[in-house]
Amino acid sequence: MTIALIDGNNFYAACEQSIDPSLVDQPLVVLSNNDGCIISRNAEAKAFGIPMGAPFFKVRTKLKQYGVKIRSSNYALYGDMSERFMNLIKNYCEELEIYSIDEAFVNIKRPMNCNLHPWAKELRTHIYQNLSLPIAIGIGATKTQAKLANYLAKKVADTAGIFDLEISKHQEDWLESIAVENVWGIGHKMAQWCRLRGINNALQLRDAPSHELKAKLGITGIRLQNELKGVRCIPFAKYNKAKKETCVSRSFNKPITTMDELRQAISSYAVRASEKLRKQNQVAGIITIFTRTSLHKATFYSKSASKRLKPHSNDTSILLNASLALTPEIFKQNLPLIKAGVIMQDLQEDKYLQLHLFETYNSQSTIQRKVLMQTIDNLNQRYGSNTVRWTAYGTSPTWSMRRKYLSPSATTRLTDIPIVIS
Ligand SMILES: [Mg+2]
Numbered sequence: 114m115t116i117a118l119i120d121g122n123n124f125y126a127a128c129e130q131s132i133d134p135s136l137v138d139q140p141l142v143v144l145s146n147n148d149g150c151i152i153s154r155n156a157e158a159k160a161f162g163i164p165m166g167a168p169f170f171k172v173r174t175k176l177k178q179y180g181v182k183i184r185s186s187n188y189a190l191y192g193d194m195s196e197r198f199m200n201l202i203k204n205y206c207e208e209l210e211i212y213s214i215d216e217a218f219v220n221i222k223r224p225m226n227c228n229l230h231p232w233a234k235e236l237r238t239h240i241y242q243n244l245s246l247p248i249a250i251g252i253g254a255t256k257t258q259a260k261l262a263n264y265l266a267k268k269v270a271d272t273a274g275i276f277d278l279e280i281s282k283h284q285e286d287w288l289e290s291i292a293v294e295n296v297w298g299i300g301h302k303m304a305q306w307c308r309l310r311g312i313n314n315a316l317q318l319r320d321a322p323s324h325e326l327k328a329k330l331g332i333t334g335i336r337l338q339n340e341l342k343g344v345r346c347i348p349f350a351k352y353n354k355a356k357k358e359t360c361v362s363r364s365f366n367k368p369i370t371t372m373d374e375l376r377q378a379i380s381s382y383a384v385r386a387s388e389k390l391r392k393q394n395q396v397a398g399i400i401t402i403f404t405r406t407s408l409h410k411a412t413f414y415s416k417s418a419s420k421r422l423k424p425h426s427n428d429t430s431i432l433l434n435a436s437l438a439l440t441p442e443i444f445k446q447n448l449p450l451i452k453a454g455v456i457m458q459d460l461q462e463d464k465y466l467q468l469h470l471f472e473t474y475n476s477q478s479t480i481q482r483k484v485l486m487q488t489i490d491n492l493n494q495r496y497g498s499n500t501v502r503w504t505a506y507g508t509s510p511t512w513s514m515r516r517k518y519l520s521p522s523a524t525t526r527l528t529d530i531p532i533v534i535s
Contacts, residue, residue: 114207114220114221114222115220115221115222115223115229115252115253115254115279116218116219116220116221116252116253116254116255116256116258116259116349117206117218117219117221117229117233117250117251117252117253117259118212118216118217118218118250118251118253118256118259118260118262118263119202119216119217119218119219119236119248119249119250119263120215120216120217120248120249120250120251120263120267121198121215121216121246121247121248122246122247122248122249122267122274123153123154123155123156123247124153124191124195124214124215124246125143125152125153125186125191126141126142126143126153126154126155126158126184127155127245127246127247128187128190128191128194128246129141129143129184129187129190129520130155130245131194131244131245131246132190132520132521132523132524132531133520133523133531136182138157139157139180139181139182140154140155140157140158140160140161140163140179140180140181140182141154141155141157141158141181141182141183141184142154142155142158142163142176142181142182142183142184143184143185143186144169144183144184144185144186144518145186146186146363146364147363147364147366147515147516148169148185148515148516148517148518149168149169149364150166150167150168150169151163151164151165151166151167151169151172152165152166152186158181161175161179161181163175163176163181183518184518184519184520185515185516185517185518185519185520186516187516187519187520187522189522189525190520190522190523190524190525191214192214193524193525194244194246194524195214195215197243197244197524198215198240198244198246199211199217201239201240201243201244202217202219202236202240205219205221205232205235205236205239206219206220206221207219207220207221207222208220208349210349210350218256218259218349220349227280229252229277230275230277233250233252233275233277234273234275236248236250237250237273237274237275247274248274249263249266249267249274249275249276250263250266250274250275250276251263251264251265251266251276251278252275252276252277252278252279253277253278253279253343254279254343254344254345255339255340255341255343255344255345255346255347256297256340256345256347256349257296257297257298257337257340257341257347258278258279258340258341258343259278260297261278261287261288261291261295261296261297261315262276262277262278262279263276264291264295265278265287265290265291279343285316288314288315288316288319288341289314289315289316289317290314291314291315292313292314292315293307293308293312293313293314293315293317293318295315296315296318296337296341298333298337299318299337303329303330306329307321310325315341318337318338318341319338319341319342321338323335323338326338355393355395355460355462356393356395356460357458357460358456358457358458358460359386359389359390359393359395359397359456359457359460360386360454360455360456360457361382361383361385361386361389361454361455362382362403362452362453362454362455362456363378363382363452363453363454364451364452365378365450365451365452365453366515368406368407368449368450368451369449369450369451370446370447370448370449370450372440372441372444375404375440375443375444375450375453376437376440378453379402379404379436379437379439379440379453379455380433380436380437380503382402382436382453382454382455383400383402383429383432383433383435383436383437383455384429384432384433384502384503385455386432386455386456386457387427387428387429387432387433387457387486388429388490388493389457390427390457390460391427391463391486391487391490392490393460394462394463394464395427395460395461395462395463396424396425396426396427396460396461396462396463397422397425397426397427397432397457397458397459397460398421398422398425398458398459398460398461399419399420399421399422399457399458399459400419400420400422400432400435400436400439400455400456400457400458401417401418401419401455401456401458402417402418402419402436402439402440402443402453402454402455402456403415403416403417403418403443403453403454403456404416404417404443404444404450404452404453404454405450405451405452405453406448406449406450406451407449407451410449412448414445414448414450416442416443416445417443418439418442418443419439419458420435420438420439422435425459425461425463427463427486428482428486429486429489429503430503432457433503436455489501494525495527496526496527496528497522497525497526497527497528497529
């Protein structure tokens with residue numbers, strides 16, 4: 114078996130372009146929550162030298178001057194595109210490990226002639242035809258090699274987005290061309306340590322004295338070296354690990370000071386968090402809510418409060434009531450709160466629901482509640498989030514995120530489906 118790392122190029126910007134053809138070939142940037150800073154740029158925007166992570170207000174004039182298109186982050190869109198992306202890859206491999214929103218490791222058998230290029234080419238075309246997302250495919254004997262191959266697929270001209278490091282005749286030359294900072298698992302500090310010892314690239318790291326790496330990094334160092342040599346040490350996670358915690362938190366577009374506003378925000382996050390739990394087939398045993406003022410203010414305030422849920426639950430009204438009851442504990446008068454959130458902890462799979470000995474268990478009403486939640490989720494999925502909503506979080510919140518340049522929910526809301534006029 115060989116490993117390939119499949120990775121979307123400039124994923125958020127590519128998703129935006131895929132639902133809005135007017136953005137194709139135009140420089141485009143995507144902003145973080147609250148339109149704070151730049152988190153994704155397409156190739157045309159990169160060519161203008163707009164840096165990743167730049168605060169929006171600092172580059173606003175420059176963007177306007179160059180005619181760069183701007184979008185607020187639309188996570189409903191990226192999440193949905195990611196799901197479609199992973200589902201398409203599944204048909205092209207033996208095993209799939211979702212690594213991030215736009216990255217997956219796959220296990221794949223080499224054909225008789227060892228050449229995986231036709232496979233990779235077909236997969237790229239398939240993804241592009243279905244989702245208009247450009248991807249890079251890196252192939253290697255190990256996850257680390259696949260990651261480096263993916264880096265080369267993006268950086269080296271003439272690769273057409275595909276790089277097979279495992280069978281390359283010039284593997285050592287390629288490893289030598291990769292700076293040590295760009296090796297998967299080498300952080301900023303570790304890279305400095307390597308450079309001080311004259312280890313400047315991936316090849317030198319592979320051949321560095323093992324005992325020195327072991328002394329510095331422990332077993333991780335030895336694993337990393339073996340992986341570079343082509344010996345598999347990092348296991349392939351066939352099953353997605355169940356989440357241990359689920360958090361929904363946001364910064365407000367302007368500070369809030371009233372209990373009512375905080376209640377509304379907390380309730381909307383609790384509703385979202387319970388939807389997430391149901392999607393993950395999990396129930397929570399502890400709910401924690403928190404809020405804070407700006408980190409840069411002298412009068413910094415931060416407070417959280419928790420409640421144990423008996424029994425575990427993912428029922429919106431139970432989680433909503435629990436979080437609303439906790440809100441007075443974290444609120445403080447006359448303080449400009451800029452962020453709040455809800456964290457669900459002690460998660461369990463919902464089929465193993467632990468029942469409490471002294472709790473009366475009414476199966477009829479439990480089933481009815483489950484069906485109700487499912488119906489609400491289905492309606493919101495079909496017609497867009499907030500089609501069915503809880504009144505606790507108000508109809509026109511003043512605190513919601515700043516998303517001035519938000520694209521429509523083209524893939525998750527029926528009314529937002531793009532219309533093609535021929
Ligand atoms: Mg990517």
